[in-house]
Amino acid sequence: MLVCSRCGREYPETFRLTCNCGGTLLVERDYYDFFGNLLPYLDMRRYLNFLPIGGTYLPPPVPAITPTTSLQIGAVFALFKLEYLQPSGSFKDRGTFVTVAKLMEDGVNEVVIDSSGNAALSMALYSLPAGIRVHTFVSSNMMPGKLFLLSKLGAFIHVIEGDRMTVHERAVEFAESEGLTYITHWLNPYFIEGTKTAAFEAYEQVGLPDYVLAPTGSGTLFLGLWKGFRELERMGEIPELPRMIAVQAAGYESLCKRSPERNILADGIAIPEPPRLEEMRRTLEDTNGLCVSVTEEETEEAWDWLRKVGFLVEPTSAVVLAAAWKLIEAGEISDGSKVLMPLTGSGLKLTEGI
Amino acid sequence: MLVCSRCGREYPETFRLTCNCGGTLLVERDYYDFFGNLLPYLDMRRYLNFLPIGGTYLPPPVPAITPTTSLQIGAVFALFKLEYLQPSGSFKDRGTFVTVAKLMEDGVNEVVIDSSGNAALSMALYSLPAGIRVHTFVSSNMMPGKLFLLSKLGAFIHVIEGDRMTVHERAVEFAESEGLTYITHWLNPYFIEGTKTAAFEAYEQVGLPDYVLAPTGSGTLFLGLWKGFRELERMGEIPELPRMIAVQAAGYESLCKRSPERNILADGIAIPEPPRLEEMRRTLEDTNGLCVSVTEEETEEAWDWLRKVGFLVEPTSAVVLAAAWKLIEAGEISDGSKVLMPLTGSGLKLTEGI
Numbered sequence: 012m013l014v015c016s017r018c019g020r021e022y023p024e025t026f027r028l029t030c031n032c033g034g035t036l037l038v039e040r041d042y043y044d045f046f047g048n049l050l051p052y053l054d055m056r057r058y059l060n061f062l063p064i065g066g067t068y069l070p071p072p073v074p075a076i077t078p079t080t081s082l083q084i085g086a087v088f089a090l091f092k093l094e095y096l097q098p099s100g101s102f103k104d105r106g107t108f109v110t111v112a113k114l115m116e117d118g119v120n121e122v123v124i125d126s127s128g129n130a131a132l133s134m135a136l137y138s139l140p141a142g143i144r145v146h147t148f149v150s151s152n153m154m155p156g157k158l159f160l161l162s163k164l165g166a167f168i169h170v171i172e173g174d175r176m177t178v179h180e181r182a183v184e185f186a187e188s189e190g191l192t193y194i195t196h197w198l199n200p201y202f203i204e205g206t207k208t209a210a211f212e213a214y215e216q217v218g219l220p221d222y223v224l225a226p227t228g229s230g231t232l233f234l235g236l237w238k239g240f241r242e243l244e245r246m247g248e249i250p251e252l253p254r255m256i257a258v259q260a261a262g263y264e265s266l267c268k269r270s271p272e273r274n275i276l277a278d279g280i281a282i283p284e285p286p287r288l289e290e291m292r293r294t295l296e297d298t299n300g301l302c303v304s305v306t307e308e309e310t311e312e313a314w315d316w317l318r319k320v321g322f323l324v325e326p327t328s329a330v331v332l333a334a335a336w337k338l339i340e341a342g343e344i345s346d347g348s349k350v351l352m353p354l355t356g357s358g359l360k361l362t363e364g365i
Numbered sequence: 366m367l368v369c370s371r372c373g374r375e376y377p378e379t380f381r382l383t384c385n386c387g388g389t390l391l392v393e394r395d396y397y398d399f400f401g402n403l404l405p406y407l408d409m410r411r412y413l414n415f416l417p418i419g420g421t422y423l424p425p426p427v428p429a430i431t432p433t434t435s436l437q438i439g440a441v442f443a444l445f446k447l448e449y450l451q452p453s454g455s456f457k458d459r460g461t462f463v464t465v466a467k468l469m470e471d472g473v474n475e476v477v478i479d480s481s482g483n484a485a486l487s488m489a490l491y492s493l494p495a496g497i498r499v500h501t502f503v504s505s506n507m508m509p510g511k512l513f514l515l516s517k518l519g520a521f522i523h524v525i526e527g528d529r530m531t532v533h534e535r536a537v538e539f540a541e542s543e544g545l546t547y548i549t550h551w552l553n554p555y556f557i558e559g560t561k562t563a564a565f566e567a568y569e570q571v572g573l574p575d576y577v578l579a580p581t582g583s584g585t586l587f588l589g590l591w592k593g594f595r596e597l598e599r600m601g602e603i604p605e606l607p608r609m610i611a612v613q614a615a616g617y618e619s620l621c622k623r624s625p626e627r628n629i630l631a632d633g634i635a636i637p638e639p640p641r642l643e644e645m646r647r648t649l650e651d652t653n654g655l656c657v658s659v660t661e662e663e664t665e666e667a668w669d670w671l672r673k674v675g676f677l678v679e680p681t682s683a684v685v686l687a688a689a690w691k692l693i694e695a696g697e698i699s700d701g702s703k704v705l706m707p708l709t710g711s712g713l714k715l716t717e718g719i
Contacts, residue, residue, distance in 0.1 A: 053407070053570050054432035072675035073432040075450050078408035080427045096429050096450045098675060100713045140674040160713070163672065216407050318517065320494040321426035321452060359454045359514070359713040 013200055014039045016290055024063050026110075026117045028198040035287050036200040037238070038063045045211075045246045055108060058208045061242065063201065064112040070137045072098035074105050077209075079216040079351075082320060086346035087339055089332070090217050092353045094209060095324050100357035102232055103133035105209060106202030110194065111137040113201045120144065122194045125182035127175060127278055128157040129356055130196050135164035146191070148182035150175060156360050175281055197229040197286050206232050210239025213351050219249045220351035222344060224331040227257035227266065227302075228280030230291045232353060237294045253351070255300040257291060258334040260310075260327075266291055266302040274307040276314075279327030279356060301343065303334040317354070325356035367554055368393045370644055378417050380464075380471050382552040389641050390554040391592070392417045399565075399600045409462060412562045415596065417555065418466040424491040426452035428459050431563075433570040433705075436674060440700035441693055443686070444571050446707045448563060449678050454711035456586055457487035459563060460556030464548065465491040467555045474498065476548045479536035481529060481632055482511040483710055484550050489518035500545065502536035504529060510714050529635055551583040551640050560586050564593025567705050573603045574705035576698060578685040581611035581620065581656075582634030584645045586707060591648045607705070609654040611645060612688040614664075614681075620645055620656040628661040630668075633681030633710060655697065657688040671708070679710035 013022040017034025030036055040063065042048070048060040055074040059066050079092045094102035111134075114122065124134050125148040138145045147166045149158065150173070161168055169185065171178045179195070186193035196202040209232070213220065223240070225233040233255065243249045257266050262273030263281045265288055275281075285291070294300060305313075313336065314329035322328075331352040338344040367376040371388025384390055394417065396402070402414040409428040413420050433446045448456035465488075468476065478488050479502040492499045500521045503512065507524075515522055523539065525532045533549070540547035550556040563586070567574065577594070579587040587609065597603045611620050616627030617635045619642055629635075639645070648654060659667075667690070668683035676682075685706040692698040 053430045053566065054434075070675060071434050071436055071445075072447070073434045075429050075432050075447065076407045078427040078429050080408075080425050082425055091425075093426070093429065093452065096452065098447065098450065098677065100711075136675050136677060139672075160677070164677075165673075212407065318493075319519075321424060321490050323452065323490060323514070323518075357454075357713055359711055 012039060013037070026113055026119060026192065026201070028193065028195070035198060035290060038200050038204050042242055042246055045243060045248045055105060055208055058211050061211070062109055062204055064109055065116060068112055068115040068141070070108060070111050071140050072104070072136060074098065074108050076212055079213055081217070084335065085339060087344055088349045089335065090213070090220060090349055090351045091322065092209060092213055092351060093322070094353040094355050095328065095357040099129070099133040099136045100360055101129040101133060102206065102209065102353060102355045103130050103196070104137070106196055106199070106205035106231060106235070107133040107137045109205035110199055110201045111141050111143065114143060115141050119192050122146070122192045123148070123182050123186040124194050125149070125178045127281070128153055129279065131166065132157055132161055132164070134194070135161055135166040139165050146185065148178050148185070150178050160360070176284060196231050202231055203235045203238055206235025207239035207242065209353060210236045210243070214243055214248070217349065217351070220253045221348040222256055222350045223253045224256040224258055224334055224350060224352045226277070226280045226327050226330050226355055227259055227291065228263070228282035229285045230257070230287045232355065233257050234287060234290055234294065236353070237298070252298045255294050255298040256334065256338070257295060257300065257302045258330045259302060259304050260330065261304050261306045264302070264304050266295065267304040270304055272306060274305065274310055276307045276310045276326040277305070277330050279325065280330070303337060305330045305333040309333040322354055323358035324354045325358055325360070328354040328356050366393060367391070380467050380473060380546065380555065382547065382549070389552060389644060392554050392558050396596055396600055399597060399602045409459060409562055412565050415565070416463055416558055418463055419470060422466055422469040422495070424462060424465050425494050426458070426490060428452065428462050430566055433567055435571070438689065439693060441698055442703045443689060444567070444574060444703055444705045445676065446563060446567055446705060447676070448707040448709050449682065449711040453483070453487040453490045454714055455483040455487060456560065456563065456707060456709045457484050457550070458491070460550055460553070460559035460585060460589070461487040461491045463559035464553060464555045465495050465497065468497060469495050473546050476500070476546045477502070477536050477540040478548050479503070479532045481635070482507050483633065485520065486511055486515055486518070488548070489515055489520040493519050500539065502532050502539070504532050514714070530638060550585050556585055557589045557592055560589025561593035561596065563707060564590045564597070568597055568602070571703065571705070574607045575702040576610055576704045577607045578610040578612055578688055578704060578706045580631070580634045580681055580684050580709055581613055581645065582617070582636035583639045584611070584641045586709065587611050588641060588644055588648065590707070591652070606652045609648050609652040610688065610692070611649060611654065611656045612684045613656060613658050614684065615658050615660045618656070618658050620649065621658040624658055626660060628659065628664055630661045630664045630680040631659070631684050633679065634684065657691060659684045659687040663687040676708055677712035678708045679712055679714070682708040682710050
């Protein structure tokens with residue numbers, strides 16, 4: 012069932028963004044026996060028994076199990092999870108896969124989404140074979156490369172002048188006026204069901220990390236990872252949750268103190284007012300977590316380092332490393348710790364402007 | 366050991382391209398018990414026990430286990446293996462991973478490679494963290510996006526006027542005059558050791574296919590898949606080899622009859638004189654295989670179809686589907702058959718010219 016994070020009201024598992032009280036929703040189910048319920052797939056279908064979809068319709072580009080590769084940073088084990096190796100080039104495909112399967116089950120065939128790029132690209136890619144028409148609301152400063160790909164995937168593109176929040180508002184207005192389903196991943200509980208599988212995979216690959224660092228704008232990956240580890244804890248697989256570290260972009264912080272300067276480079280998390288803010292705060296409290304803000308300069312340095320070890324990613328992906336460096340230097344991450352860091356978006360899309 | 370395909374001479378497992386007689390080399394080892402020797406990784410390291418490298422040095426961007434997803438085409442089960450979901454955006458990373466590990470073991474730190482794009486990109490990506498300097502010889506008509514990525518990865522770029530064979534000759538000359546190691550994947554036996562793991566994965570994922578279709582220019586994927594299935598046969602896992610189908614681009618055929626028209630779109634296999642031609646011929650004979658040539662128009666149609674089902678790939682990737690359509694129509698592929706088709710290169714790199 013879907014459960015409201017604010018008032019606790021329950022709803023059946025159909026597509027829905029918020030509670031009638033305005034609160035955000037999460038899927039709540041009881042699971043038992045993690046390893047006993049894995050399916051013998053070597054892709055995301057491996058975790059189908061932990062997903063709120065029937066499996067009758069699954070979109071053809073099944074998300075991959077992404078490698079998790081270890082590199083030592085001083086005395087710390089950095090565990091980079093290559094989440095950018097997905098069909099649309101970002102971790103978003105995990106959430107989209109579950110969302111599109113659910114929309115198909117519900118018979119929805121036309122939707123509205125707003126995005127800084129990757130979420131829209133992912134949705135367009137998975138909707139095309141599902142026969143779902145996608146209206147994407149994007150900012151006029153969206154990268155031309157992503158816009159081009161979006162148009163090739165048959166999305167109806169609505170370019171909006173203004174910042175990320177304005178794009179969001181226009182999308183909501185359009186969906187309401189046209190009577191269409193608005194499916195922002197900022198709220199969509201099925202999206203988080205997809206991203207939680209990254210935690211399952213990481214657990215299978217490297218066991219329980221001590222810290223999990225995630226780029227955190229809307230928080231869909233941060234909360235997904237938390238939810239995945241929480242389900243593992245409830246299944247009795249792990250004794251406690253890893254410490255969840257939310258990494259934010261300077262000037263766009265929602266959990267950390269807002270900086271006067273702006274990190275424009277990490278555009279994927281430039282979301283100053285995310286609707287799941289309360290849940291993220293609670294996660295930081297519950298896991299003895301932290302929020303870390305990183306500047307553009309720090310992001311660039313980390314991005315450069317990642318490229319040199321062979322990770323061709325988008326700048327937003329680099330914020331986790333920048334944050335890890337700061338936490339190690341500050342003594343917040345102790346020697347011998349295992350630090351899981353998802354790298355979220357592919358650098359292959361950036362051929363004209365890396 | 367390395368064994369010459371022409372005279373049978375044996376060499377130790379150090380980096381070497383050809384036999385003294387000029388014949389091509391393959392790694393030959395005896396393996397037993399496939400499932401008993403899998404390692405508990407969910408990435409390419411799963412197959413380390415079947416690779417001729419020690420594992421002391423492995424490049425950080427470990428190739429992924431790529432999803433294999435089934436779509437029905439009429440009464441045939443098309444099994445698309447998403448080989449483009451690799452760190453550099455192509456299947457080449459499998460071969461490069463093994464090659465770079467071997468070069469490190471041998472203490473090689475400067476190499477020369479020629480490529481239409483993907484092989485060079487892959488080599489540059491994996492060489493950077495390994496501290497190997499890479500001279501890449503590319504054609505002046507190489508896609509600007511790929512060239513840009515290559516320069517960002519620290520490769521020394523040598524742009525050559527002329528066709529693919531001219532680029533190859535210039536690279537060989539340069540390596541000889543500078544006393545550097547020339548590492549073309551056209552000949553490199555360690556490259557094929559990497560690509561064979563795609564067969565292992567496919568076998569784990571979907572069992573033994575009836576047909577395997579591979580884009581075939583230099584044949585490094587075609588022969589890798591054949592070698593992987595042959596090793597499974599020798600380990601007693603499968604009773605016989607699948608029928609190997611080499612798919613070639615019109616105008617550049619080496620196994621099929623040469624067409625007068627040219628398929629420029631499938632540029633990844635525009636290799637009219639591959640050095641492993643005899644081995645490919647033998648593979649077709651041994652497996653009751655076939656060669657199929659596809660035109661630019663057929664490639665484009667298949668490419669379009671792939672995009673609409675959510676596979677954002679390079680045009681060369683589409684030739685396998687074009688060939689499958691022709692074989693199904695001709696009755697060569699019978700109803701109920703399982704047809705494995707690797708999709709080889711990512712479309713994300715093509716933001717300026719898809």
